[in-house]
Amino acid sequence: MKVTWELADGTEIAADVAQGTTLKDAALAADVPGIPGDCGGNLSCATCHVVVADDWFAAVGGPEATEDFMLDITEAPREAHSRLSCQIEMSAKLDGVRLKVPAV
Numbered sequence: 118m119k120v121t122w123e124l125a126d127g128t129e130i131a132a133d134v135a136q137g138t139t140l141k142d143a144a145l146a147a148d149v150p151g152i153p154g155d156c157g158g159n160l161s162c163a164t165c166h167v168v169v170a171d172d173w174f175a176a177v178g179g180p181e182a183t184e185d186f187m188l189d190i191t192e193a194p195r196e197a198h199s200r201l202s203c204q205i206e207m208s209a210k211l212d213g214v215r216l217k218v219p220a221v
């Protein structure tokens with residue numbers, strides 16, 4: 118299943134991502150810059166911040182309460198479709214999903 122990250126300079130990075138892989142781990146595996154994921158996916162660093170493309174947000178869904186709180190401390194300003202990518206697992210319904218990597 119395919120994921121595409123769009124960097125702040127317009128560069129796109131695409132990767133095949135297996136079912137159940139978090140989109141933070143997928144970003145690390147694909148060498149996507151700007152998503153260090155410092156806490157290893159434990160929802161305590163907010164460095165895996167991405168902005169879900171408008172037409173994909175319904176499929177991805179919004180954050181749970183703890184993630185919602187953490188989204189208020191991201192380095193780049195939170196946007197309407199911001200998510201922490203360690204909290205998004207790849208699944209068939211997300212095949213083709215597009216994510217923006219915020220500029221910091």
Ligand code: FES
Binds near residue numbers: 158161164201204
């Ligand atoms: S990797 Fe730390 S909050 Fe997602």
